[in-house]
Amino acid sequence: MDRKLIIHKSPNLILAGFGALDKMGEEAGNLEAKTALLVTDKGIIASGVSAKVEKVLTDQKIAVDLFDQVIPDPDIACCELCIEKAKAGRYDLVVGVGGGSAMDIASVTSTLCTNPGSVNDYFGVNLLRKQGIPTFLVATTAGTGAEVTPNAILTDTAAKLKKGIV
Secondary structure, eight states, X not given: OXXXXXXXXXXXXXXXXXXXXXXXXXXHHHTTOOEEEEEOOHHHHHHTHHHXXXXXXXTTTOEXXXXXXXXXXXXXXXXXXXXXXXXXXXXXXEEEEESHXXXXXXXXXXXXXXXXXXXXXXXXXXXXXXXXXXXEEEEOSSSSOTTSSSOEEEEETTTTEEEEEO
């Protein structure tokens, strides 16, 4: 029998059901966040969901910038674009809105704002040393579980593989 120690990390807070979005705004306000990067895709913008998320944040006096270039099965390049924007903007909150792709990009962006190196340095298990900046994930689909795990899956187009940051 393998006696390897496994550590499972999970979110500190899960909000679900009617009123969860408004409560998320309150929680963001409690963090005293001033600027947020909203990470999503064009479909979520067209649906109007991202505008609702933006409103609950701005109601808490949190300025919101948008990264809407998330693609399905996001690749490393997509993630690096978001990280670059986040580092330049010096946000104190990241909010991922959408399915697993948007939530994975938001999660990796958050952690790479506080950990040195590039995305490629962290494929594997327990390689991140510092917790990321505060992150809220708003799931608009049911299936990936990206909102309740610390894992993120990205496509390495050069290697033609999907790789995980766990």
